[in-house]
Amino acid sequence: MHGYTFFHRASRAFHDHPSISKLLVLFTISSGGLVAFSDAKPSHSVSAGAFQGDFKKKRVVVLGTGWAGTSFLKSLKNPSYDVQVVSPRNYFAFTPLLPSVTNGTVEARSIVEPIRNIVKKKDFDVQFREAECLKIDAVNKRVYCQSTQDTNLGGKEEFSIEYDYLVVAMGARSNTFNTPGVVENCHFLKEVEDAQRIRRTVIDCFERASLPSVSEEERKRLLHFVVVGGGPTGVEFAAELHDFVVEDISHLYPTVKDHVKITLLEAGDHILNMFDKRITAFAEEKFQRDGIDLKTGSMVVKVTDNEISTKLMKTGETQSVPYGMVVWSTGIGTRPIIMDFMNQIGQTNRRVLATDEWLRVEGCDSIYALGDCATINQRKIMEDVAAIFSKADKNQSGTLNVNDFKYVINDVCERYPQVELYLKKKQLKNIVDLLKNSNGNAQNESIKLDIERFKLALSEVDSQMKNLPATAQVAAQQGSYLANCFNRMEECENNPEGPLRFRGAGRHRFHPFRYKHFGQFAPLGGEQTAAQLPGDWISIGHSTQWLWYSVYASKLVSWRTRMLVISDWGRRFVFGRDSSRI
C-alpha cells in the first residue's frame, strides 16, 4: 500500500509531462527491484516484493529490421525493456552493396546478418517475430501482424502485440509515380531478393539470346538493359552491369555480346544531381566513354512487357523502345501501412510520417518513427521568437543586450539547427554577429534589440531548414540516437540534458537528434568511385574506390559479414563473377 501512495504522489508531481512521466515514475518506485534484478541483493529484493506484481517491464515493439531498426537494436543496452521486433525479414541487409549483388561481385548472403544473431548478444530478452505489421492501432497501443511465409506450413498466421513504446522503422517502398506497367514489368532494387532476381534475369536474357531460334531483332531486344533513375543506386547499378558484361559475360557469351546495350534514363537534366557538379560531369563523361547510353530529360510514361515508352521533357515527344530488362530506381514512396497510419493520426497530405526533433511522431503518444518512413519536422524559430525573447530578457526590460542573449545562445543554436546553417551561409562567426548586423553594426556592448529588431534579425533563418536525405547514414544515426535516449530515460528525466524549453519550464529531457554527414559515395564502375566528403571535398578515381572498399568493409554489421564481403571481393579479383543461374 505504501508503494501505491508513493506512486500516486509521484504521478501527480509529473502530471504536466504525461508522455515522459510514466517511465520516470516507474524507475523511481521500482529502483529497488531493479537493483535487485541486476545486483541480486536479497534485502532489496524482499523490500521490493510488494511491487513485483505491478512492476512490469515496459514493452517496446520495433517494426522493421533495416538500418534504423537494427541500429536501434544494436545500441539498446538498458535491460529494463521487454523488446519485440516485427519484420518480414529475419535479417539485416547491408543495402549499399545491393548493386554489387545484382551481378555477383558480392554474394547476397555476405551482406546479411540474422537479427537473432545481433540480438542474442544482449543480456536481456529480445523476441523476434518474422511477420509483417498490417496495422498500427495508436489508441489501444497495439500492432496487428501477419506471418509472411508463402510455404505450405499452414494459413497466414495472424496475431497482435501490445506496446508501451512503438518504434516505427519500416522504411519505404520504391516510388513508381503511378507510371502504368512499372509494378508489373520492372525490377526494383530495395531488397536482397530484388538483387537476386535481377541477377537471374540478366543471365536469363543472355541465355535466351543465345538460343538458335531467336531472331536478330529479338536478340537485340533481350540484351537491351534499361535503368530508370540517375540517382546513386541507378548509376551504380548501370556501372556494375556494364563491368559485368565487359569483364565476365562477354567471354562466356561471345556470339551475342555485341548486341548488349545499356540505357540510363533520367528525367532531370543531369545524373547524380545531389552531388557536386564535378562528380556529375565526370560520371556523364565516363558513361559516354563506356558506351552506356545516357538519356537525360527523358521521363518514363509507360512500360509494357517488352517496350518502355519515354517522353522527352523539352519537346514532349514520346518514344518506345523494346527492352529485355528494366530496373526502376527513382526514389522512395510511402508504404500503404504508413499511409493508413498517417490518416489515422491526422497527418494527411504528407509523404512520410512527421516527427519532432526527438523522433516522436507528431500527434501520438509513445510512438517514434525513424529512417525512410519519417522526416523530422524542424520547429521554426519564428514560431517561438517571442518566447525566446522573453526567456532571454530576464529583467523584462523589453530590450536585449549581448549579455542577456548569451544566456540562451547555446540553447537557441541547439533547438534550432537552422541558425547555424544560416550563419554558415552568411559567413558569420556567431549569432551575436547576426544580431549586430540588424542593429547597424554596433559594438558588442552597445547592442540593444527590441522584439521587432530581434524578429527581423532571425526572419530569414528558417529558410535554411531542409529535410534530411533518405539514406542509410541518416537512418543508422537515428537508430542509435533513439536507443541512447531509451538507455538513459531515467537518468535524463532526473537531469535533463536538452536545450531550454522556451515555451515551457525547465529543459528538454534529451538533446534533439542532430545528423552528422560523413560524405557520400557514387561508384562509377571500372574500379572508379566518386566521393563527396564533408566540407565539399571531392575525390574521384581509383584511389577513391579503395576508400570505398575500406569504408564499406568497416561499416559492415559484423565480423562475419565483413570477412565474407572482403573474401567475395578477393574472389572476384581472382576468378571473376559467377554466371550460374541460381
Next chain:
Amino acid sequence: MHGYTFFHRASRAFHDHPSISKLLVLFTISSGGLVAFSDAKPSHSVSAGAFQGDFKKKRVVVLGTGWAGTSFLKSLKNPSYDVQVVSPRNYFAFTPLLPSVTNGTVEARSIVEPIRNIVKKKDFDVQFREAECLKIDAVNKRVYCQSTQDTNLGGKEEFSIEYDYLVVAMGARSNTFNTPGVVENCHFLKEVEDAQRIRRTVIDCFERASLPSVSEEERKRLLHFVVVGGGPTGVEFAAELHDFVVEDISHLYPTVKDHVKITLLEAGDHILNMFDKRITAFAEEKFQRDGIDLKTGSMVVKVTDNEISTKLMKTGETQSVPYGMVVWSTGIGTRPIIMDFMNQIGQTNRRVLATDEWLRVEGCDSIYALGDCATINQRKIMEDVAAIFSKADKNQSGTLNVNDFKYVINDVCERYPQVELYLKKKQLKNIVDLLKNSNGNAQNESIKLDIERFKLALSEVDSQMKNLPATAQVAAQQGSYLANCFNRMEECENNPEGPLRFRGAGRHRFHPFRYKHFGQFAPLGGEQTAAQLPGDWISIGHSTQWLWYSVYASKLVSWRTRMLVISDWGRRFVFGRDSSRI
C-alpha cells in the same frame, strides 16, 4: 568426284557395321583436311580443298550438364566435332555436397560451375543452349527443345537441333513410387534449387514456430522434420539437419528448440543397406544417441499437407503423424522424356535406357546414353559360349587345351567382366583354374575340354552380373570414357583396341567401359563419416571426416569451386551456419 567414289567404296566395305562405319569413312576421307585444321599445313589444305564443301564437322548433341554430361565435355578434346549442349541448368552442380547446402555448411554457389566456363577453355566450338529437351526423334536424328525460363522475357522459345551423334545424359528424377501427395507436399534433394528451398523451409518452420499465436501442438508439428529414405543422401541430410539444429539454430531460437524432432523413415530393415553391416550398425547407434528417431520397416503410404502416413511392414499397421517438412529421398525414377524415348525405340517395360558395353543405346544408331538415365546391358557369356569355343579351338579339333584357350583368355575377361567377379568369388587365381575345376583338377597341360564341359565350366559365371549403382562416380567415369572414345574415333577405327569379336571378325574398336570403384562415403554428422573403400576396407570416425573433406575438395570441378567450398568450410568452423531466410 574422286572423293565420292572413294566414299562409296569405303561405305560398302564397312556396310556390316553401320553404326561405326560413318565416322571411320569421315576420318579417312577427310584426314587431310583435319591435319590441315590442326597443323595448318598449306599443302594438305589445298589437296583437301575439294572436300571442303562435303566435309562438315560431325554434330554432337549432349543432353544434360550433370556428372556424365560435364565429364564428357571436360574430357572431349578432339576439335573435329561441332558440339551443342542442351540443359535446363547452365551450370554443373557438385551434387554430393547438396546435403551441405540444405543447412548452409556450404553455399549453393560454391558447388556450381557455369558450363560456359568449362567449355570456353576448349580450343573448339561448344554451343550451350539453356533449354529442356522435350523429345528425341531417333529416326530423323533431331532433338526438340524448349527454353525453361519462366520470366517475362517472352513465350516459351522452341527449337530443334539435328545431330550426328547424340549423348543422352539427362539423369533421373526422384522416385515417388506413385505415393499419393508426395509430389505436392514433399521436398526432394536432387537439384541446387531443391537444397535452397529446403534451407528456407527449415528457417520458415523455426520462424513460424516462434510466433506468439502458434499453439503448443502446432509448434511441435512445425518442428517435426521427416526424412524418407535411409540411403546415403537421406542419412546425410538427417545428420546435417541435426547438427544445424544443435550447433546453430538452438542458440538463435532458444524458446522453441526443445520441440525439434527429426524422424528418419526407411522401408527396409536397416539404413545404408548398400554399405557394410558395421557402418549400418554404427550409423544406427549414432542416430539413436543423437535423438534422431529412426523408424525402419516403415513404408510411407500417403502424405497430406500436414500429415504423413506410414505402414509398418511387419504388422501392416498404419499410423499418421503431423510434420513441418518432409524430405523425400528414396532413389531415382525415370524422366518422362526418357520413358517416351524408350517406347519409341522399343525398349518397353524397362526402368532406364539399356546400352551395350560401349554405352551405345540398344536398338539405335549413333545414340549414347550414360549416367543415371541408362544401364549397361552386359552381354551374357553363355550366349556366346559356342562362338568363344570355336574362336579358341583354332584347329577345329572339337576340344580345347590350355594353350588354345590362352589365345582368347584376355579377350574373354575383357568382354565378360563377370568372369573376373566369379573367379574372385570362388577364390580362383585365373580362368585356367576354372577350367581345371570342371576337368576334375587335371594338370594344366593335360586339360582337354569339349564344348559341353566348357559350357559347364562357365555356366555360373553370368550370375555375377549386376548393374552399376546410380552414382556420380559411375556417371563421371562413363562421361570421360565416352569422350576418350570420341577423341580417338579415327585412331581406333584403324587400330581397334577392344577385345576380339567372338561372333564376328576382327576386334571391337574400343575397350568396353569398365567401372573402377573408389569407395563411398556416408557422412553421419558430428564431424564423423563412414567410408567403405575398395577391398572392403571400412573406416569410421573423425579422421574419415577429414578424408571426406580432402577427397571432396580434390574432386571439385574447378579451382574456383574448390576455393569457395574450402572457404565455406572454414567460415562454418569460425562463424557457424547462417540462418537468414534468403
